[in-house]
Amino acid sequence: QSALTQPASVSGSPGQSITISCTGTSSDVGGYNYVSWYQQHPGKAPKLMIYEVSNRPSGVSNRFSGSKSGNTASLTISGLQAEDEADYYCSSYTSSTFYVFGTGTKVTVL
């Protein structure tokens, strides 16, 4: 099971919106609505930001939103803020190996 594919880096200016893609196959992202997204600041544990493609846990800003089309899921951060600078990982349930993570995306706020 290969990792889901994410862009290595995405950047934006404060206040802008950015979107991170997460591409898999019909055996994972495309086959299930169990896609989740995680934010990881340097030296910290990951934090759940989105679950089941588009749902936000309590306490997560509504500037974060998720969606899916076919085998590709996306995380959009609107109104980009300095505190959003972090690494972001997608994850999906998969029929073959239960779970798989994405390759990770470094978000830089210019």
Next chain:
Amino acid sequence: EEQLVQSGAEVKKPGESLKISCKGSRYRFTSYWIAWVRQKPGEGLEWMGIIYPGDSDTRYSPSFQGHVTLSVDKFTSTAYLQWSSLKASDTAMYYCASLNSTRAFGNWGQGTLVTVSS
């Protein structure tokens, strides 16, 4: 709020054995799968396996099957990750996380840094 607390950093030599822990509190530990995730220095997250504390049902990622062992003590609400013979390539941060009903890793431990060096 549910909490997962992991054991402290370890420094080991190649060939040595190791068992690290992840203790859950403030929630029904036996009702949620516990996952283990590896993160090598400067690299991404890798799913290693999951274990259900209620009955110790365990599933491994093919990449880690045979290299590590997951176990759990439901009476102390503690999950374990162990190696019988460490390699330098096992040097990494290891996280435990609880898998919630939405199949997302909802709560994470603080991580255990394992360093394997001669």
